Amino acid sequence: MTYYDPANFWSNYAKEQIKDGITATKYNTELYELQNARLMELLKHMEFKSVLEIGSGMGRITKMILDNFQIEEYAILDISAEFVNALLHNVDLKKYSTKSYHIVIGDITDPTVIDSFGNKEFDLVIAVEVLMHIKPRDIYNTLGSLMYLSKRNVVNLDYCTDKDVELRNHNFNHDYESMYKSYNDMCVKFNAEPLGDTDQVLFNVIMK
Numbered sequence: 001m002t003y004y005d006p007a008n009f010w011s012n013y014a015k016e017q018i019k020d021g022i023t024a025t026k027y028n029t030e031l032y033e034l035q036n037a038r039l040m041e042l043l044k045h046m047e048f049k050s051v052l053e054i055g056s057g058m059g060r061i062t063k064m065i066l067d068n069f070q071i072e073e074y075a076i077l078d079i080s081a082e083f084v085n086a087l088l089h090n091v092d093l094k095k096y097s098t099k100s101y102h103i104v105i106g107d108i109t110d111p112t113v114i115d116s117f118g119n120k121e122f123d124l125v126i127a128v129e130v131l132m133h134i135k136p137r138d139i140y141n142t143l144g145s146l147m148y149l150s151k152r153n154v155v156n157l158d159y160c161t162d163k164d165v166e167l168r169n170h171n172f173n174h175d176y177e178s179m180y181k182s183y184n185d186m187c188v189k190f191n192a193e194p195l196g197d198t199d200q201v202l203f204n205v206i207m208k
């Protein structure tokens with residue numbers, strides 16, 4: 001099995017996705033429609049004006065949030081400059097009333113990247129199909145970082161199943177529930193909603 005180097009992998013993956021022009025046509029429409037509907041259902045019951053989106057890719061979730069909510073401050077963190085460029089092409093950030101955007105190309109597992117943001121700086125920290133790509137050795141601390149950065153909500157939507165399946169080397173099946181729960185000094189509520197028969201789960205943690 002080849003070694004998974006996230007920075008290299010996502011740079012190459014983005015180049016492949018983008019080679020026919022910057023497009024979102026390769027998205028799995030049915031799954032993404034289900035994800036969008038469930039995310040909207042969850043988000044519309046939350047209050048948030050500031051957002052940190054981790055692993056924003058081509059901007060699918062960015063656009064959904066900015067189209068549907070009034071956001072004052074929107075921060076984006078992605079390991080791939082190619083994906084950030086695609087997002088800037090796909091999402092016209094100027095058309096929203098958002099007062100400030102903060103775009104960082106970096107790795108969520110890097111403590112210096114976390115330190116570049118402030119403690120409890122964002123109402124909502126969200127990562128969709130990103131944490132499933134964090135290596136097992138880094139995932140516990142990464143969840144801690146997401147909680148450190150959020151003053152209200154952390155949301156992640158990821159592959160997560162009890163089934164014993166062999167995954168490609170950039171995908172991991174993490175036990176988010178027990179890790180989140182072990183941070184019980186930081187959060188007051190934990191919720192996990194399976195997404196139909198997709199083997200994906202939508203997690204939401206509310207911070208103290």
Ligand SMILES: C[S@@+](CC[C@H](N)C(=O)[O-])C[C@H]1O[C@@H](n2cnc3c(N)ncnc32)[C@H](O)[C@@H]1O
Nearest residue numbers: 010055056057060078079080107108128129130
């Ligand atoms: C499967 S894509 C999901 C994109 C987007 N969230 C969506 O659902 O359409 C995973 C994204 O996470 C980014 N990513 C992967 N590992 C990362 C890391 N360690 N730090 C920051 N971003 C990462 C990738 O570059 C890519 O944009």
